[in-house]
Amino acid sequence: MTVLPHVSGGRNKNYESASAAVSVCRSEEMGRYAVAATDIKAGDTVVVEKAYCSVLLAEHRDTHCFHCFNRLVAVVPCPRCCNVAFCSAACQRVALSTHHGVECPVLEVLWESGASVTCLMALRILSQTNIRYFLDMRDQLQQ
Numbered sequence: 001m002t003v004l005p006h007v008s009g010g011r012n013k014n015y016e017s018a019s020a021a022v023s024v025c026r027s028e029e030m031g032r033y034a035v036a037a038t039d040i041k042a043g044d045t046v047v048v049e050k051a052y053c054s055v056l057l058a059e060h061r062d063t064h065c066f067h068c069f070n071r072l073v074a075v076v077p078c079p080r081c082c083n084v085a086f087c088s089a090a091c092q093r094v095a096l097s098t099h100h101g102v103e104c105p106v107l108e109v110l111w112e113s114g115a116s117v118t119c120l121m122a123l124r125i126l127s128q129t130n131i132r133y134f135l136d137m138r139d140q141l142q143q
Contacts, residue, residue: 008044019046053128055120056084058111066100067091080104083111102127 007019015024021044023037040046056066064071066084068091076086078096081104086092095101103123110120 004048004050005045007046007048008040009038017047017049019044022046053121053125055117055124057117061085061111065091067095078104081108083108099124099127 007017009019009021012018012020012022015022018024018034019040021036021038021040022034024032024034026032054069056064056069060069061084062072065087066078067086070087072085072087074087076089076092078084078086078092078100080096083104084095084100084107086095096104100107106123110123
């Protein structure tokens with residue numbers, strides 16, 4: 001499990017992912033934008049959000065866990081392919097029951113074809129989203 005850093009200067013009351021040192025403004029000319037509400041020092045963390053989607057790039061598959069992205073020390077292989085490795089049995093179990101269970105049969109072809117990171121992220125999002133979400137959105141998308 002990834003531990004996210006804390007924002008500097010406390011949480012913003014309107015945007016929980018942002019620091020209180022940031023203010024969000026709107027204008028006709030610029031749309032919505034953020035400005036410093038207080039002095040921000042170099043190195044201060046002003047926004048922290050958990051990634052909606054993340055994927056491991058092919059060039060890191062021999063050195064990093066396919067699930068949590070930590071550097072591999074002891075390798076736990078995928079029992080279904082030789083394309084990825086995990087840092088622990090727990091990461092292997094979670095990955096196989098979620099994203100890698102879907103991606104395993106096609107991952108090597110995607111990597112070898114030079115599929116972009118955007119393509120890999122789209123597959124990850126689709127594989128992890130309940131089909132009911134897309135069915136419920138169908139009517140709205142057709143309007």
